Amino acid sequence: MAFVLSLFGGRLFQLQAVDAVNYGASAAAARTQDYVLTATRGAILDSAGRPLAESVDAVDITADPVQVRSLKQDPAVYASKLAALLGNPPGSVDVGKLRAKLSDVTTRYVLLAKQITPQVWNQVKALGLSGVYGVPDAKTVYPSGPVASNLVGFIDGSGKGAAGLERAYDGLLAGKNGRISYQAADGAEIPTAGINEQAPVPGTSIETTIDAAIQWAAQRTIDAQVSASKAESGTVVVMDPRTGAILALATSPSYDQTNLSAVNPADLGDRAVSEVYEPGSVAKVITMAAAIQQGVASPTTRVVVPGAIQREGTVFHDDTAHATEHLTLTGVLAESSNIGTIETTDTFGPDRDQILYRYLTEFGFGRYTGLNLPGESAGLLAPPSKWSGSQRYTIPFGQGLSVNAVQATSVFATIADAGARVTPNLVKGYVDTGGRFTAAPAASRTQVVSPGTAHEVEQMMESVVSEKGTAPAAKIPGYRVAGKTGTANRFDSRCGGYCGYTASFIGFAPADDPQLVVSAVIQDPTSGPYFGGSIAAPVFQKVMSFALQSLAIPPTGTKPPNLPVQW
Amino acid sequence: MSAGPPEGPPDSIRGRVRRPGRVGPVAVIEGFAGRRSVVPFAILVLCLLAAGLVILLLLNTALDRGAFQIQAAQKRRSQLTDRQQELQLSLAALSAPGALASQASALGLVPNPRPAFLNPSSGAVLGVPTPAPTTAAPSPSPSPSPSATPSASGTASATASPTAPASASASASASASASAPGARP
Numbered sequence: 001m002a003f004v005l006s007l008f009g010g011r012l013f014q015l016q017a018v019d020a021v022n023y024g025a026s027a028a029a030a031r032t033q034d035y036v037l038t039a040t041r042g043a044i045l046d047s048a049g050r051p052l053a054e055s056v057d058a059v060d061i062t063a064d065p066v067q068v069r070s071l072k073q074d075p076a077v078y079a080s081k082l083a084a085l086l087g088n089p090p091g092s093v094d095v096g097k098l099r100a101k102l103s104d105v106t107t108r109y110v111l112l113a114k115q116i117t118p119q120v121w122n123q124v125k126a127l128g129l130s131g132v133y134g135v136p137d138a139k140t141v142y143p144s145g146p147v148a149s150n151l152v153g154f155i156d157g158s159g160k161g162a163a164g165l166e167r168a169y170d171g172l173l174a175g176k177n178g179r180i181s182y183q184a185a186d187g188a189e190i191p192t193a194g195i196n197e198q199a200p201v202p203g204t205s206i207e208t209t210i211d212a213a214i215q216w217a218a219q220r221t222i223d224a225q226v227s228a229s230k231a232e233s234g235t236v237v238v239m240d241p242r243t244g245a246i247l248a249l250a251t252s253p254s255y256d257q258t259n260l261s262a263v264n265p266a267d268l269g270d271r272a273v274s275e276v277y278e279p280g281s282v283a284k285v286i287t288m289a290a291a292i293q294q295g296v297a298s299p300t301t302r303v304v305v306p307g308a309i310q311r312e313g314t315v316f317h318d319d320t321a322h323a324t325e326h327l328t329l330t331g332v333l334a335e336s337s338n339i340g341t342i343e344t345t346d347t348f349g350p351d352r353d354q355i356l357y358r359y360l361t362e363f364g365f366g367r368y369t370g371l372n373l374p375g376e377s378a379g380l381l382a383p384p385s386k387w388s389g390s391q392r393y394t395i396p397f398g399q400g401l402s403v404n405a406v407q408a409t410s411v412f413a414t415i416a417d418a419g420a421r422v423t424p425n426l427v428k429g430y431v432d433t434g435g436r437f438t439a440a441p442a443a444s445r446t447q448v449v450s451p452g453t454a455h456e457v458e459q460m461m462e463s464v465v466s467e468k469g470t471a472p473a474a475k476i477p478g479y480r481v482a483g484k485t486g487t488a489n490r491f492d493s494r495c496g497g498y499c500g501y502t503a504s505f506i507g508f509a510p511a512d513d514p515q516l517v518v519s520a521v522i523q524d525p526t527s528g529p530y531f532g533g534s535i536a537a538p539v540f541q542k543v544m545s546f547a548l549q550s551l552a553i554p555p556t557g558t559k560p561p562n563l564p565v566q567w
Numbered sequence: 568m569s570a571g572p573p574e575g576p577p578d579s580i581r582g583r584v585r586r587p588g589r590v591g592p593v594a595v596i597e598g599f600a601g602r603r604s605v606v607p608f609a610i611l612v613l614c615l616l617a618a619g620l621v622i623l624l625l626l627n628t629a630l631d632r633g634a635f636q637i638q639a640a641q642k643r644r645s646q647l648t649d650r651q652q653e654l655q656l657s658l659a660a661l662s663a664p665g666a667l668a669s670q671a672s673a674l675g676l677v678p679n680p681r682p683a684f685l686n687p688s689s690g691a692v693l694g695v696p697t698p699a700p701t702t703a704a705p706s707p708s709p710s711p712s713p714s715a716t717p718s719a720s721g722t723a724s725a726t727a728s729p730t731a732p733a734s735a736s737a738s739a740s741a742s743a744s745a746s747a748p749g750a751r752p
Contacts, residue, residue: 051659056652118649143659145666216664477681478694545682554684554693 033184039175040138040433042203044152044165046212047247047428051143053152053166053257055203058115058139061086061124063101064108067131075102078129085123086113115139140166146256147216150270151208151249151373151426154257163268165206165426167374172430175203205431209245214238217546218250222520225539226252229525232500235272235405236543239517241413241508244422244443246371246406247516247547273369273376276402277502277523280488281336281532283360283398286411287345288333289419289457290359293449296347299460301329302567305340312389316342319487330460331565334469336485338397345396353384353392360401362448363414363421369406370423370443379403398488409519412483412506415461416514419454420447458482459561462511468565474507474537476545478555482514483507483540485532490524500524505536509544510556518544677701 015023041055061082068075079099087093093113101110114137116124121134140155153164161170178200183193218236226234238248251271255263291297305325308317318337325337332340348355360366366381380402382391391400406424414421422445429439449457461482465474470485486504491497506519520539529535547553660666683694 050662054659056656057649117653118645119653122646122649141656143656144663145660147664213664216668477697478683542680545680546678549679549682552684554686555682557693 028183031183031185031190032181033189034181035179037178037180037198037200038136038138038159039177039200040202041140041155041159041175042173042205042431044173045205045207045431046144046210046215047208047245048212049207049431050212052148052208052210052212053140053142055138055140057118058137059118059121059134060111060137061113061116061121061132062135063110063112063132065102065105065110065131066108068102069105071130073130075099078102078132081127081129082112082124082132085120085127086116090120140257142257144212144216146254146258147212147219148210148249149255149257150251150268150272151210151215152257153374154260163374164270165208165373168372169206169427173203173206176201202433204433207428207431207437208426209240209243209247209428210249210426211238211247211547211550213550214543214547215248215250217550218248218518218543219252219254221539221542221546222250222252222522223254225520225522225535228528229503229522229530229535230527231522232524233271233275234520234522234539235275236521236539237272237405237409237517237519238543238547239409239413239424239519241416241422241514241517244410244413244424245428246424246426248543249406249426269375270373272405273371273373274404275523276377276379276404277521278401278488278491279398279403279408280486280502280504281338281398282408282411282484282486282504282506283401283403284333284336284341284396285415285457285461285484286359286363286365287341287356287396288329288460289363289415289449289453290355291329291344291347292456293359293453294348294355296349297329297344299328299330299456299563301344303327303329303332303340303343305332305337305343307339309339309342311342311393314390314393316393326567328564328567330463330563331468333460333484334463334466334565336464336470341397342393345393353387356395357381357384359448360395362446363411364407365401365403365411367407369404369410371406371426373426377404379407398486402491405519405521408504408521409506409517412508412519413517414448415454415457416482416508416517417454418451419449420445458511458514459563461507462560463563463565465507466560466562470531471505471507471533471537473533474505474540474544476509476541476548479509479548480511480556480558480560481507481509481544482511483537485537487530487532492524500526501530503530503532503534503536505532505540507540507544509548510553511560512558513556515553516544516547516551518547 043051043054046052068078076099079095079102083093083095083098084091098112101112104110151164153166154162155166156162161167161173178198180197182195183190218238222234222236234252236248236250239246249270249272253267255267305327307322307324308315316338318339327337327340345352360381366379368376368378394400410424423443425443427440429437431437461484462480463469464484465471465481471483474481474483483505488502489498490500490502492499502523503525504521508514508517518540520536522536525535677699679699681695681697683692683696685692
């Protein structure tokens with residue numbers, strides 16, 4: 001007897017004295033309810049402060065089938081009542097599925113509907129269905145439609161930014177989740193037991209430099225041209241040369257963030273920074289700027305252009321066969337002569353390759369643009385020591401190196417901004433929850449060529465957009481437009497070499513007071529013409545004329561210089 | 568009593584001095600309260616108690632009414648917030664460039680490929696004003712706007728004269744009006 005009692009006593013001692021702390025802790029844990037308070041995600045705004053992507057309140061509807069059964073409720077009635085309110089349009093949801101979920105008593109949690117609007121949730125609440133709950137779950141909406149989807153990106157199922165700006169600025173946009181914990185019995189809070197709440201910190205909104213209207217026009221125009229030319233893809237970049245601000249960054253094919261299941265994964269990134277291509281003749285602008293800045297040529301320098309020349313065992317031709325021509329340096333650019341460009345670099349002297357490399361680098365080739373978008377490629381620009389024999393002569397006309405569309409656009413912005421290169425930028429500033437705006441740090445500015453050189457190159461580029469040049473289709477009547485076409489052989493890994501073309505046109509207007517730079521790049525057009533002047537210049541023309549009207553930029557009313565192209 | 572008679576001490580003192588041994592009067596007070604009824608006092612206490620209860624009740628009711636008002640106001644606020652969010656979203660959808668463009672083309676407006684401006688102060692025409700092509704706008708691509716309606720511009724006649732507010736809203740973003748005075752001040 002005494003032995004049994006001492007056993008009991010021992011057990012009592014064990015429970016009360018030795019294990020008490022553990023039991024107490026597990027009891028406290030069992031009655032403590034711990035919830036994450038999700039922070040409201042910041043919005044992505046356009047330059048006017050209108051939302052491109054915005055987080056709004058939404059509610060997930062969940063249910064506890066076990067509770068529904070224990071309350072002797074009929075899951076079928078629940079299902080039909082809920083089905084009348086859920087779905088888009090209301091009533092379109094599958095009643096059978098709802099009933100099956102509500103009848104599944106093996107679980108105490110089923111998700112009936114995800115991210116419904118607060119209005120619908122209020123209606124559901126008014127039904128008074130016990131065992132049906134609403135859990136706040138903010139959702140991201142795109143009020144302007146999918147105008148800049150490749151740039152804005154989207155949010156994955158776990159609420160993290162998965163592409164575009166949503167990913168690049170995820171940390172800032174997401175804010176900081178809070179949490180709340182309290183003691184509860186049977187799901188109800190125990191009064192006076194104390195609540196431990198840590199409020200969530202809402203995310204910061206990002207105000208971009210994107211102009212939604214221009215972005216829309218650019219997207220629409222490039223979509224139309226890509227489908228007309230049966231091209232693989234296309235991009236349009238619109239930039240303000242004075243500030244480096246990107247006003248539009250459109251790529252085609254694009255996608256709709258609200259229907260991600262139908263997306264080709266190849267279309268998710270932003271080709272304007274992720275896709276690199278050989279720029280072709282648009283790079284001649286750098287060669288010309290280098291020649292003028294080095295003092296070895298001027299826009300009227302006379303160049304004798306034979307039908308073909310041989311360098312390092314390779315014979316170079318121009319795009320169209322011709323007899324010996326007498327072109328000025330302006331004419332070499334206007335007619336986009338490869339031979340004339342190679343001959344111009346011959347005058348650079350013994351440091352030719354280093355000079356070329358220096359200008360290519362200073363104009364931004366081979367370096368990241370600074371836009372901080374995910375998936376950016378800085379392109380390929382080998383140092384001169386690694387240039388092969390023929391590469392030394394193709395680089396001046398833009399083959400044998402690769403760039404992305406923003407890098408190429410930035411070259412023209414530099415010429416347009418009197419030779420000063422402003423780092424391209426996409427974020428104007430940050431808006432906190434109180435609506436306070438903090439401007440992003442100013443973009444850095446470096447003088448690449450002198451204002452005089454830039455002015456002369458600008459005048460030469462105006463002749464490209466003349467009847468004598470390669471891109472009369474880029475003309476906007478009344479405006480002075482400067483630009484350059486590019487029709488490059490396209491390196492394609494699928495055929496292991498060059499097949500197909502990259503057609504491009506980059507230009508700015510008004511040429512004597514540049515306020516906008518627009519670039520249009522079309523990859524692998526397979527139907528109809530493939531020249532930059534035929535398919536990219538019209539895209540430039542449409543987007544530029546839209547943007548000039550949208551931003552109310554009148555023509556300057558001055559006369560173009562009409563530099564001589566022949567002698 | 569500073570002007571009292573100087574011949575002796577006051578009566579009271581004299582009295583006490585005169586009758587030091589008398590302690591009898593205690594008995595007189597005895598029985599004074601014992602004979603009184605307890606009822607009035609009980610009624611008084613009960614009344615006080617009842618009054619207290621009524622006041623407490625009124626106080627509670629007032630407080631509760633305040634709580635109910637707060638609750639109703641909070642509910643209303645949350646409804647209005649939801650409504651504001653809903654309206655802001657639909658406003659944003661309506662003012663999206665794609666929606667504006669489809670509205671504009673439904674009114675018979677077409678994009679102008681040749682921008683021109685009129686300076687209202689000098690009357691100078693900047694650019695080369697040209698009538699915009701009245702045939703269907705080159706828009707073979709589906710409009711990215713989710714709410715886009717099929718364009719009616721194909722059948723719109725050139726005589727369609729959009730009303731002032733329509734052209735203002737269209738030119739704000741769609742730049743569909745050829746003569747939109749866009750000169751900057």
